[in-house]
Amino acid sequence: xxxxxxxxxxINQKLIEMGERERLKELLRTKLVECGWKDQxxxxxxxxxxxxxxxxxxxxxxxxxxxxKGRALVPDSVKKELLQRIRAFLAQHATL
Amino acid sequence: MSPAGCSHVNGYKVxxxxxxxxxxxxxxxxxxxxxTRRRKAKSCVCHMCGAHLxxxxxxxxxxxxxxxxxxxxxxxxxxxxxxxAIDLLYGGIYCFVCQxxxxxxxxxxxxxxxxxxxWKLQGIALSLSAVSACVxxxxxxxxxxxxxxxxxxxxxxxxxxxPKRRKITTNCTIGLRGLINLGNTCFMNCIVQALxxxxxxxxxxxxxxxxxxxxxxxxxxxxxxxxxxxxxSGHRSPHIPFRLxxxxxxxxxxxxxxxxxxxxxxxxxxxxxxxxxxxxxTINDNGKKAxxxxxxxxxxxxxxxxxLQSDVTCQVCxxxxxxxxxxWDISLDLPGSSTPFxxxxxxxxxxxVNGESHLSGSTTLTDCLRRFTRPEHLGSSAKIKCGGCHSxxxxxxxxTMKKLPIVACFHLKRFEHSAKLRRKITTYVSFPLELDMTPxxxxxxxxxxxxxxxxxxxxxxxxxxxxxxxxxNHQGTLESGHYTSFxxxxxxQWFKCDDAIITKASIKDVxxxxxxxxxxxxxxxxxx
Numbered sequence: 001x002x003x004x005x006x007x008x009x010x011i012n013q014k015l016i017e018m019g020e021r022e023r024l025k026e027l028l029r030t031k032l033v034e035c036g037w038k039d040q041x042x043x044x045x046x047x048x049x050x051x052x053x054x055x056x057x058x059x060x061x062x063x064x065x066x067x068x069k070g071r072a073l074v075p076d077s078v079k080k081e082l083l084q085r086i087r088a089f090l091a092q093h094a095t096l
Numbered sequence: 097m098s099p100a101g102c103s104h105v106n107g108y109k110v111x112x113x114x115x116x117x118x119x120x121x122x123x124x125x126x127x128x129x130x131x132t133r134r135r136k137a138k139s140c141v142c143h144m145c146g147a148h149l150x151x152x153x154x155x156x157x158x159x160x161x162x163x164x165x166x167x168x169x170x171x172x173x174x175x176x177x178x179x180x181a182i183d184l185l186y187g188g189i190y191c192f193v194c195q196x197x198x199x200x201x202x203x204x205x206x207x208x209x210x211x212x213x214x215w216k217l218q219g220i221a222l223s224l225s226a227v228s229a230c231v232x233x234x235x236x237x238x239x240x241x242x243x244x245x246x247x248x249x250x251x252x253x254x255x256x257x258x259p260k261r262r263k264i265t266t267n268c269t270i271g272l273r274g275l276i277n278l279g280n281t282c283f284m285n286c287i288v289q290a291l292x293x294x295x296x297x298x299x300x301x302x303x304x305x306x307x308x309x310x311x312x313x314x315x316x317x318x319x320x321x322x323x324x325x326x327x328x329s330g331h332r333s334p335h336i337p338f339r340l341x342x343x344x345x346x347x348x349x350x351x352x353x354x355x356x357x358x359x360x361x362x363x364x365x366x367x368x369x370x371x372x373x374x375x376x377x378t379i380n381d382n383g384k385k386a387x388x389x390x391x392x393x394x395x396x397x398x399x400x401x402x403x404l405q406s407d408v409t410c411q412v413c414x415x416x417x418x419x420x421x422x423x424w425d426i427s428l429d430l431p432g433s434s435t436p437f438x439x440x441x442x443x444x445x446x447x448x449v450n451g452e453s454h455l456s457g458s459t460t461l462t463d464c465l466r467r468f469t470r471p472e473h474l475g476s477s478a479k480i481k482c483g484g485c486h487s488x489x490x491x492x493x494x495x496t497m498k499k500l501p502i503v504a505c506f507h508l509k510r511f512e513h514s515a516k517l518r519r520k521i522t523t524y525v526s527f528p529l530e531l532d533m534t535p536x537x538x539x540x541x542x543x544x545x546x547x548x549x550x551x552x553x554x555x556x557x558x559x560x561x562x563x564x565x566x567x568x569n570h571q572g573t574l575e576s577g578h579y580t581s582f583x584x585x586x587x588x589q590w591f592k593c594d595d596a597i598i599t600k601a602s603i604k605d606v607x608x609x610x611x612x613x614x615x616x617x618x619x620x621x622x623x624x
Contacts, residue, residue: 016137016140
């Protein structure tokens with residue numbers, strides 16, 4: 001594992017330990033619902049299911065089809081806010 | 097994907113499988129306690145490549161964590177013939193034989209219970225907690241997280257037997273209904289319009305939450321319930337609120353008679369009677385009925401009651417004596433009344449926050465609030481007995497908001513009934529669509545006193561933000577006048593209610609109006 005992924009793993013561990021990861025997840029969930037992202041994705045998923053047929057579609061199909069669009073549709077303001085939160089958290093726990 | 101799950105789980109459901117599954121959920125999926133979180137942080141990495149991302153899954157048959165995206169868990173499944181794995185992000189169970197996530201009823205039940213338990217322990221509120229909160233390891237459980245409604249068998253039955261459905265579209269006018277004027281009853285009609293468009297109150301009554309304990313037919317809450325049914329029935333003809341009027345006369349004698357009354361007085365009287373008649377609905381945590389009229393938890397208190405903090409500071413020893421009183425509305429003095437309004441320069445910090453228009457020095461709602469919460473010197477003729485000095489000293493008094501109600505009602509004191517004269521103050525006061533009450537909070541005052549200035553509006557603290565949803569206006573003079581109201585329907589549609597006549601209004605009409613009673617609703621609500 002190189003330095004970068006080591007750092008990532010360490011940050012992730014700290015986030016989980018302090019419960020901050022869960023809080024960030026909740027924050028993200030709320031923001032994505034508020035900005036309408038969840039509804040957009042729901043509509044897209046319905047389209048994919050209709051295309052593939054309800055009996056044959058698997059979770060994998062949905063994930064493959066829906067992930068790129070989902071990633072692209074996240075508003076910049078949400079990304080910014082989460083980054084801000086993570087930065088603030090790291091600043092507070094600078095012993096990392 | 098059948099809801100009965102796949103047959104391959106049967107190989108797993110042996111011995112103590114339920115307990116084992118619970119342990120996996122508690123430790124690795126939804127870690128509630130600090131200890132499980134520490135363990136999760138350390139151990140949840142892929143046993144093959146060490147990564148913690150890539151949709152980590154845990155084998156259900158042995159202790160193995162593997163990436164899903166990189167197919168590490170698939171390899172393990174093939175080699176060891178362990179066909180079941182659990183997704184550590186969402187708790188879904190994957191069957192390698194069916195090659196899809198499966199939904200087994202028993203396992204789903206366990207998953208739901210463990211998730212609830214973890215949420216309770218973590219106490220995640222739906223509002224955003226400050227970053228400093230993550231310092232403490234133990235969280236006070238804030239309670240249930242929102243889950244979607246799943247109907248019971250009985251509810252499904254009822255829905256099948258009653259197939260008629262009401263659909264809410266963006267321009268449907270449901271909830272709007274005129275009210276006939278029964279003889280100077282426009283003061284009552286306005287308040288009824290405002291109350292029937294208070295979202296929380298509407299939800300309370302439309303979900304039939306009132307359980308009447310009164311023997312006679314004179315329960316005002318039941319009548320309100322009826323009123324809501326009338327308003328949301330879809331009828332477009334104006335409603336004749338004669339029963340409501342009669343009940344109001346019975347319970348609030350001072351409002352009886354055909355003279356024009358004050359809409360604000362009616363509001364307070366109505367809230368008071370509703371509060372008293374709500375006794376049957378107040379159940380506190382222990383399932384017992386609340387007996388204390390001052391600390392009741394009825395819907396009126398939940399929505400309208402706030403706490404006003406009054407701090408009296410002795411000028412000699414600087415000791416502060418604090419009292420907190422409940423309030424249903426805030427009555428604000430206006431410039432032009434006989435009590436002097438202190439001169440303000442336009443564009444003070446409060447007004448820029450709340451985006452009010454300053455038409456060359458006109459007063460804003462924020463100005464009135466700042467005046468309301470300013471420290472007031474009580475003067476030498478009104479000395480207060482100071483507990484610290486044990487004597488009568490001069491002091492200053494300051495009012496701030498300790499607890500904000502969900503619906504804040506501002507009463508602009510336009511009717512002056514002093515010893516000298518009786519008149520109506522028609523000074524224009526501009527009020528905003530969105531209001532931030534943070535500068536007027538007791539907590540803000542405390543941080544200002546401690547030298548922490550919060551000039552920028554705290555993005556993370558949405559708790560004090562309000563939206564305007566109803567305005568009651570008075571036209572005319574003290575002797576003869578007429579009340580009308582503007583109410584908000586859906587998100588941005590405003591309607592003018594003039595007794596039986598409802599017309600569409602623009603936001604400009606609303607904001608340009610004189611304003612007598614202003615109703616604001618909290619923008620963000622927390623689940624309790």
